[in-house]
Amino acid sequence: MNPIAQQAFDDALARLDGMPGRRTKDRKPWLLEDEDRLCALYPNTPMPELIEAFRRPYWSIYNKAYALGLKRSEAYLASEHACRLRRENNPGAGTRFQKGQASWNKGVSYVAGGRSAETRFKPGALSGKAALLLQPVGTERVTKDGIRQRKIRDDGPPQRRWKSVHMILWEESNGTVPPGHIVVFRDKNTEHIEIDNLELITRAENMRRNTIHRYPPELKSTIRQLGKLKKAISEASNEKQDD
Template identity: 35%
Template sequence: MNVKYTHEMLEWLSLNRTLEINDYAKQFNIAFNCDKTPGQLHSLRKRKKWKTGRNGQFKKGNIPLPNARPKGPNKTSFKKGLTPPKWRKVGTEVITPDGFRKIKVAEPNSWNLIHVKNWEEANGKIPQGMVFLFKDGNQLNCDISNLELITRAEHLRLNQHNYKQSYEELRPTILCIVKLESKAFNLASGK
């Protein structure tokens, strides 16, 4: 229902617009013997673009409520000296979800893949753009004789030839064919 406000009502509302909305509605209803809800008067204030002087920001010198600060864990949850249940000591070996073995080399959480560590101890740093090939297809066999560095292009071709699913007797042949294909492609493309 469209209710008209008299000139006196609008003048009173404009003069008292800085009141908190519940007090605003209560005093208005008493003064003019009306039954307006705080929502109706709030909408009127917005339509008339009357500012209340409050913008939602804290003023300088504001004292926050005692419980209005970020909470941390309670004081008894974490006692000093206790180690988390997932903590592992240096030298611990685990298997990653991808199936590789890794070893903890330092605190707090420094891990190295064992096959990378073995290769770098024997042959030095891994060149850029090279990946490891486990000759027997077993990622848990990190012996240096089972490791070989191949290019990413050769790795792509090995995956195309289903190297991991092939018979163990055919793997050296597939590897030679892949290296030959990769070399031929590089020569043909002028790389």
């Protein structure tokens, strides 16, 4: 790994190691005295204090408490330390619509301004998917991946009614594509649909061409380390949102 990537990776690990609730594997076993102590503390002790007392991540403490059948006390649930939804009785009841209550805009006609009238669906108009199903055989479209397709049939599942134009061209010249093979573009240009630009390869070969195994060893190592770095940062961000 190059020095810049290594430094970024080390900095991320250092930040993660300093997080008390980091979700890493809890290698320290729970002893009987630890369980007895948790039974005594869990009903009334806030989680930050439990983390400090046991030197374990929050999820490990929650899991052990669940396994032991421990519950928070009524006093704790009524205190400021408990989650508001658990602390309050029927939270939000005062702001909900009551039975029979009318909304503020009942009976008020709404007229959209601007170009709304021009862009509304007209009576009998079809959505995009429905319109595609009614396209005649021979119609062509381009997918979001840039692959040109042609409608070849009106029956059967919708996804089988369309076929890639380059596949049609290949099969017209060479016959059916064997199982486990695909047809790819030699120059990677999906708009260059010519028989000389098409190549039949196995799916395994296609995977090799599109993975890091085609790169030099030092570059493969850097890509793997950057992947680990992104995963560590993502986990840290998700856990921070959960707190």
